[in-house]
Each structure stands twice: as structure tokens, then as C-alpha cells.
Amino acid sequence: MTAADPDTALAAVLPPELRELLRGRVLRVGQAVWGGRPGRHLAARAGAGDVFRGHRPYVPGDDLRRLDWRAAARDDRFVLRQHDAEDVLSAVFLLDGSGGMSYGTGIERKSTYAAALVAGLASLAARQGDRLGLASGGAGGVELQQARPQGGARRLLALAEALARPPAGICPWPRLVAAVGPQLARRSLVVLVSDFLDPCAEGQVPGDMAEETGLPAAEAGLLDELAALAGRGHAVVLLQVLHRDELEFPWSGRELLRLEDVRRVRPEVEGLGASLRAAYLQRLGAYLAAFQGGCLGRGLVCHRVVTDTPVTAAFLGLLRALQGEPAPEEARA
Numbered sequence: 001m002t003a004a005d006p007d008t009a010l011a012a013v014l015p016p017e018l019r020e021l022l023r024g025r026v027l028r029v030g031q032a033v034w035g036g037r038p039g040r041h042l043a044a045r046a047g048a049g050d051v052f053r054g055h056r057p058y059v060p061g062d063d064l065r066r067l068d069w070r071a072a073a074r075d076d077r078f079v080l081r082q083h084d085a086e087d088v089l090s091a092v093f094l095l096d097g098s099g100g101m102s103y104g105t106g107i108e109r110k111s112t113y114a115a116a117l118v119a120g121l122a123s124l125a126a127r128q129g130d131r132l133g134l135a136s137g138g139a140g141g142v143e144l145q146q147a148r149p150q151g152g153a154r155r156l157l158a159l160a161e162a163l164a165r166p167p168a169g170i171c172p173w174p175r176l177v178a179a180v181g182p183q184l185a186r187r188s189l190v191v192l193v194s195d196f197l198d199p200c201a202e203g204q205v206p207g208d209m210a211e212e213t214g215l216p217a218a219e220a221g222l223l224d225e226l227a228a229l230a231g232r233g234h235a236v237v238l239l240q241v242l243h244r245d246e247l248e249f250p251w252s253g254r255e256l257l258r259l260e261d262v263r264r265v266r267p268e269v270e271g272l273g274a275s276l277r278a279a280y281l282q283r284l285g286a287y288l289a290a291f292q293g294g295c296l297g298r299g300l301v302c303h304r305v306v307t308d309t310p311v312t313a314a315f316l317g318l319l320r321a322l323q324g325e326p327a328p329e330e331a332r333a
Contacts, residue, residue: 006153009160010123013115015107021312027124028323029089029189029235089130090149090185093118095162096194097138098171099262104243108307113314114193114241115163117305120315121191121322126156133188134159135180137171140202147183170263173199174218177225187233189322192226196240196291196302201265214290227298237322238295240304247284247306249277 011019057077095118101111122132131149135142146158171194184190200218215223230236251257251273259269259276269276295302303321305314 006126006156006160009157009164010119013112013119013160013163014123015116015311018116018120018311018315021315022120022123025124025319027089027091027121027128027130027319088151089125089128090133090188091121091125091130092133092135092147092149092180092184092188092190093122093159094176094180094190094192095134095136096171096173096192096199097136097143097165097167098194099168099264100171100195100197101167101241102262103246104307107311108243110195110241110243110307111167113305113307113311114239116311117239117241117315117318118191118193119160119163121318122156122159126151126153131185132156132159133180133183134162135176136162136165137173137176138165138167139169140172142172142176142179144179144183147180149185149188170202170265171199172202174202174222174225177222177229181225181229184229184234187235189235189237190226190229191237191239193239193241195242195246196238197242197246197287198266201263214286215294219291220294223294223298223300226300230299235322236300238300238302239318240302242304242306244306244308249273249280249284252277 095114097111101114103110104112107113107116125132129151131151132155133147133149135144135147137143143162146155146162173192173194177192180190200216200222226236226238253273255273257269257271257273257276261268292302292304301321303318305317
């Protein structure tokens with residue numbers, strides 16, 4: 001193998017235990033797709049799949065092998081059995097390449113953990129013949145060259161290389177979503193990968209809130225844009241990747257802390273750990289609840305993972321979320 005081999009590139013971001021887990025696994029989505037050619041996913045059209053769709057009246061010229069003779073004998077009329085088709089899937093990943101994803105070390109670094117999960121999904125999809133697209137935001141700009149879904153080893157290689165890039169700057173989420181939307185194939189799976197903490201810092205007006213959700217107006221607007229994609233038939237999943245420190249704020253002593261925004265957007269915050277912690281946890285809890293509620297109210301799936309969870313367990317939970325299964329109660333806490 002060479003450095004240009006997709007398996008070699010994926011190995012750089014896929015932990016060994018996750019590579020082992022992928023053996024024998026399949027990727028399924030809970031929403032009907034429209035891929036245009038045979039694949040592994042339930043399609044939004046009749047075809048030659050295994051799932052019975054219903055009957056329709058026989059018309060001259062129909063394939064007689066599809067006649068349902070039992071129904072014909074019962075109802076005294078000729079009808080054909082119809083089944084749902086199975087099509088390929090177009091899966092598009094929107095990656096947060098901002099400095100905010102750089103927190104943590106080893107596999108618990110948010111960008112590293114997110115890359116492992118996305119690489120696992122991409123590997124399964126490519127194995128099934130599905131099409132892959134990716135777009136990312138970082139350093140204040142967007143990367144769209146691979147946004148239109150395609151199949152093949154070259155696309156898998158491009159995705160693996162994108163996952164290995166170091167995060168920096170900000171991810172302009174509204175611009176990224178607006179640019180990718182027109183390039184989506186019909187009934188795509190769209191997976192946004194981020195911590196979704198302050199995702200619309202660029203151009204946000206301080207204090208401008210959407211009263212109905214309790215979210216900043218810019219973030220409510222972003223969710224509205226994603227809901228519009230879902231309304232056009234796409235399956236939209238927000239994969240929220242958080243570090244345990246962000247959820248618990250472990251600095252609770254009398255030491256003086258200076259917290260800086262690695263994205264260079266927000267001003268530094270300075271104070272004693274004990275005094276900062278209570279206010280931080282209160283604001284974080286309110287924000288996460290509002291964000292989750294904003295997604296739920298718009299028909300979007302927001303699936304949260306924490307990077308101290310074994311990556312194999314997180315991946316299995318993600319597969320269940322993509323199939324439309326509810327998350328366990330502890331995963332939503």
C-alpha cells in the first residue's frame with residue numbers, strides 16, 4: 001500500500017478497536033433514500049427490494065411473475081405485488097475544523113474523537129457502495145471541493161485526509177450550511193459534526209435572542225436552515241462531541257483561572273475556579289437544554305457523545321441514532 005491508499009489514510013484516524021468493530025457491521029438510516037441505483041438502503045420508490053410495499057392493479061404488459069395469485073383468487077382481480085426498492089445512500093459530512101475542537105488530549109481530544117466516528121461511518125458507507133461528500137469550516141473559511149457526493153476510493157481518501165487536518169480559527173456554520181445545501185443529492189444523509197458551543201460566534205449580535213427557544217437568534221436561524229433541509233427530504237443529524245471537562249468544569253478550588261477562546265473570538269475570562277464554576281454550569285445547562293429542544297422542535301436529530309466514552313460504544317450508539325432509535329436516557333443527560 002502507498003500513502004495515497006484510503007485504507008492507510010483511514011488507519012491514521014481510526015483506532016484499532018473501532019476498526020475491529022467495523023467487521024461485519026452495516027450502515028442503515030431510518031429514512032427512505034433516493035439514490036438512483038441499487039444499494040443497501042430502503043428507497044422512497046417501488047422496486048425489487050425485500051420489503052412489501054402493497055398491491056397495484058395489473059395492466060397489460062406487466063411482468064406476470066409479479067402477479068399475486070392468492071390475492072387474485074381471493075378478490076377475483078389481477079394485482080401485482082410491489083416492493084420497496086433499495087438504493088445507494090448519499091452521505092455528506094459537515095465538519096467543524098475550528099480551534100474549539102482542539103480541546104483534550106489523545107483520543108479524548110474532541111477533533112480526534114470526532115474524526116474516528118466519522119471515519120467509521122465513511123468506511124462502512126464506502127464498503128456498501130454509498131456516495132460520500134464532505135465540507136468543512138475552519139480558520140474562518142469553508143472548504144467545499146468535495147461537497148458533492150461521489151463514490152470510489154479517491155473520495156474516501158479525500159475524506160480521510162480532511163479528518164487529519166489540525167483544527168484552527170472559527171467554523172462559519174451559517175455560511176457552510178448555505179453553501180452545501182444546493183449541492184445535496186435527493187434525500188441525502190447530512191451529518192454535522194461539532195461541539196455546537198457558540199457555533200454562530202461570527203457576526204453574532206450580543207443579547208439578540210430567539211424568545212421561543214432561549215437560543216441566540218443566530219443559532220436559532222442556523223437550526224431553521226437545517227430544518228429547511230429536513231423539509232426537503234434530507235435526514236439531518238447533529239453529532240455533538242463534548243469533553244467531560246466542558247460538562248463538569250472540574251476547577252472548583254480557590255486558584256485563579258484565566259480562560260481564553262482558542263478561536264480568538266470571545267474575550268478572556270478571569271476569576272477563581274469556585275466562583276466561575278456555578279455560573280458556568282448554570283449557563284451551560286440552560287444552553288444545552290435549549291439547543292436540544294430547538295433541534296427536537298424542528299425535527300432534527302441531535303446526538304451527543306462525550307469523549308471519555310469508549311469510542312466503540314459511542315459508535316454503536318451513533319449507528320442506532322442514524323437508524324432512528326431513541327438514545328438511552330443516560331446519553332441524553
